[in-house]
Amino acid sequence: MKPASGPPIPINLVERVRSAQSIVVLTGAGVSAESGVPTFRDAQTGLWTNYRPEDLATPEAFQRNPRLVWEWYAMRREKVLTVAPNPGHRALVAMERVVREFLLVTQNVDGLHQRAGSRQVCELHGNIGRTKCFQENRVIEQWVDDGQVPPRCPQCGGWLRPDVVWFNEALPKAELIRATSASRRCQVFFSVGTSAMVYPAAGLSQEAFEARAVVVEINPQPTPLTERAHHFLQGPSGVILPELVRAVWGEQAVP
Ligand code: BV8
Numbered sequence: 001m002k003p004a005s006g007p008p009i010p011i012n013l014v015e016r017v018r019s020a021q022s023i024v025v026l027t028g029a030g031v032s033a034e035s036g037v038p039t040f041r042d043a044q045t046g047l048w049t050n051y052r053p054e055d056l057a058t059p060e061a062f063q064r065n066p067r068l069v070w071e072w073y074a075m076r077r078e079k080v081l082t083v084a085p086n087p088g089h090r091a092l093v094a095m096e097r098v099v100r101e102f103l104l105v106t107q108n109v110d111g112l113h114q115r116a117g118s119r120q121v122c123e124l125h126g127n128i129g130r131t132k133c134f135q136e137n138r139v140i141e142q143w144v145d146d147g148q149v150p151p152r153c154p155q156c157g158g159w160l161r162p163d164v165v166w167f168n169e170a171l172p173k174a175e176l177i178r179a180t181s182a183s184r185r186c187q188v189f190f191s192v193g194t195s196a197m198v199y200p201a202a203g204l205s206q207e208a209f210e211a212r213a214v215v216v217e218i219n220p221q222p223t224p225l226t227e228r229a230h231h232f233l234q235g236p237s238g239v240i241l242p243e244l245v246r247a248v249w250g251e252q253a254v255p
Helices: 011-019 046-050 059-064 066-081 087-098 112-116 173-185 201-210 237-249
Strands: 022-027 101-106 121-123 126-133 160-164 188-192 214-219 231-234
Touching: 011 214, 011 237, 022 087, 022 173, 022 201, 059 066, 066 126, 066 160, 087 101, 087 112, 087 237, 101 173, 121 173, 173 201, 188 201, 201 214, 214 237
Parallel strands: 022 101, 022 188, 101 121, 188 214, 214 231
Antiparallel strands: 126 160
């Protein structure tokens, strides 16, 4: 049996998770960090060192400089194609298989949860692998690559853009309703690898508190949620999540 390498999981938490009928896990960029995907607020590298992500992930930035924003996402999309899910993603797949009602709500746009095998995934902020028309706001599967950057919509000729939710854009209604109602009826709510600063995603933990769920945070660093959470498991999710699965459901449950 691989020796546990992080702090022990509190026994009262182990029992609460084991007996939970409904669990919600909210993930952020930290879950993909151990796959080599820079977190959203990691220092930007190379050409992008002069730009803050918050200043690129907005419709205004896109209208001001569509080529710059399109190329930032193209670089991130390329990066995601070269990485693989890590043990943290796989531990969440294992959890989904054993918990009666399980919902994985992610702020991530990299699609790594689905690539790891998670099926019940609620993408609050879209997916960098999908492209949509900026004018018509509908997903476009194919377009002519005539060298224009951004490429143009085959229907209306407008700019194409990544199918992600930018700041000051509304989240997909159905996904937000699904995440909110699951958070209102869960017994355990995990906030994993997120700075807990971006709303309305960061407000889901409040729904869980009001539903008297146990709220657990997994992060190497404290966040604005830490002091209110019932448990703060400090460390990387790629280590802690497999240990949690091992502690609650045994070695054979760990992928
Ligand atoms: C909206 C997609 C309204 C694109 C993103 C209430 C209060 C205050 C402000 C607001 C509010 N309501 C709305 C706002 C405004 C705004 C907002 O929240 N601003 C914040 C900054 C104050 N929210 C919005 O604009 C939202 N829209 O409300 O619209 C509306 C309604 C109707 C009609 C019109 C409008 C839209 C928010 C979504 C924005 N899009 N991304 C893209 O990715 O490019 S958000 C962006 O931040 C990321 O995508 C990410 O999803 C999100 C959160 O970041 P994190 O995932 O937490 O990543 P971060 O880098 O911050 O942190 C990483 C964490 O991992 C750290 O804690 C680190 O310690 C940890 N970590 C590191 N290594 C590991 C680890 N953890 C575990 N293991 C490790 N190994």
